[in-house]
Amino acid sequence: MDRETPPSPLRASDIPSGSLWLAGGENSARHGLRLLAVLRLLAPLTQAMTMLVAVQMLQVHLPERALWLLLGLQLLLAAGTWARLAWGPRVGAMELVLQVHVDILMFTAVLYYTGGATNPFAPLFVLPMAITASAQRPRWVWVAALSTMAAYVFLRDHHVPLHHPMGQTEVYELHENGMVVNYLFTAAMLAYFVNRMQATLLKRERQLAAARDAQMRAESVVAIGALAAGHAHEISTPLTTMSVVVSELRRTRQGDAPLQQDLSLLDEQIRGLKRQVSELTQAAGRRRAEAASGARLDDFVQGIVTRARRLHPGTSIQAELTGPLPAPLVVAEETLSQAVTNLIDNAVQASPHEVLVRADWSGSRLSLSVLDQGAGFSAETLNQLAQTAEHGRATDPGRGLVLTLYTLDRLGGALMLRNRDEGGAHAEIQLPLQAIALAGPRLAA
Known part of the structure; x- marks a missing residue:
């Protein structure tokens, strides 16, 4: 077996230009839903930890039964989302927007029972809005933004106030500490989401570049095919002339054995060329099948x-x-x-x-x-x-x-x-x- 140097692969494009748009749109919305699934898994866990700290350690009065019910619903929603990603059909932009609005409603309900707009975690409304950008439609981002604005304004006057047995001073200190935690959490989540979205954009750019290269190759092949088909007709005449000359030489020089051998080889080559020209002409416009x-x-x-x-x-x-x-x-x-x-x-x-x-x-x-x-x-x-x-x-x-x-x-x-x-x-x-x-x-x- 011969030993060889490492190969230099020359591979054709992996992305057919005809399916680029479908693949790109589906991958973007699916990627957004995957980010939303991660958020749906993290949200109830962090909310449960925050509620335990607030109730058990800081003695804040909260409607625990309603909050635990909401956390359970969020966990069921997270499980359903992961199942949807594993076994469901393609994800569309409209579905992603609807899924984001389910999260906006769930988060609004949690904030309603935990101080409303005064809750230090209320600014986390920006996360569902950022995920909506994966739908790649500016109007959907504005729809999500208006929805979060409406929810925030609603929570300004409609919420269950936070109460602490030591008075409002302790509530204000809790608010300040919560703002610090909220900033750290928001910064980490935004960094994660932005990096994932940037990776998706880079992948799409590579797909577009590959599609452009594939289109250039296809255009080049079409140009070569048109040129070859045109030349095929032009070559037919000289090939016929050569065939006639060879036949005449074979008839008039029958006594020259070496020449007859060469003429026989030349005649076979000419017939082969004529077959190829005929196949090229007949193949124009035919399908592969x-x-x-x-x-x-x-x-x-x-x-x-x-x-x-x-x-x-x-x-x-x-x-x-x-x-x-x-x-x-x-x-x-x-x-x-x-x-x-x-x-x-x-x-x-x-x-x-x-x-x-x-x-x-x-x-x-x-x-x-x-x-x-x-x-x-x-x-x-x-x-x-x-x-x-x-x-x-x-x-x-x-x-x-x-x-x-x-x-x-x-x-x-x-x-x-x-x-x-x-x-x-x-x-x-x-x-x-x-x-x-x-x-x-x-x-x-």
Whole structure:
């Protein structure tokens, strides 16, 4: 087994541009509900500790039965929220806003029995309002803000006053101490929420950047396809002329055996080119399902190698196939075949004498490698290919790479390029078998 340097992966985008908005909106609202679930777990615990200290140690008179009932309801609400996150469907912005208003009502009820607006913890109304920002709709933030304002104004005149057996001086001292605790708690919670939201924003920025790169690759592939389709018609005429000339030479120079052998090889190459031009012309506008057929995986790979041998008769192209037999039945689509052929063509250019193609489908993924004995990838070439993979710019030497990556992107695969320690390059395609299985999910082009 050949030893190799660590791979330089060139991976296609993980985020399809078509599903970006749905994924982004769902993740934001779900993230906000997760923060709310954390708050719902912390709130009754801290309220219970505060109530025990106030009643048992500071001798403050509180309606304990009503407060314990509210704390129990909050714990049930917290448990329901975590269950909703674990088993429920996607979270929408409207649901998050409604969930936040449930917390506003619960907190208003707690404050009603503990001094109302004079309670030092009343400013914690800002936390549900901050969580509403996860809905990514300014109007919802304003709705939450108006709701907390209305609750605060209501509590100004409607609440159960706090009483202490030693008089109002002790109540004022309790208020001051509570303000200190409230500030520490609010600062810690805001720091936590802001950091989590910042992480979400950074993740969305990475998703947007990946989507832009994927769109650039798609546009580049469309441009290459349009150019290739146009040239296909132009190439047909000279190929026909060459075929006529070769046929005439074979007829008039029948006594020249070496020339006849060369003309036979040339005629085979011309027929192969004409087949490819015809396939390219006919494939324009067809869907993937119409342009693909079923085949055993080993036959599919062997067919690619056989075609490569016809295109490069002077190169020894060997195939090593590993995996359980009979091999799985897969979709033998032309785009994947062309992607592998591109890698073989590059390997033949670097190593004209010998190229090895390995295929292994032992697990749940197909590993398809092309190894050559050339000079390997230079640092400059790897950098150029990485730029091509990232931005999808169809310039040499990466035009074939753009097409290969676009195909792998649709199939959920990846391409890794590396240098072999004994010399030469190694290009490896990693592809989930389910993506090309004939009985598995089919992807439209």
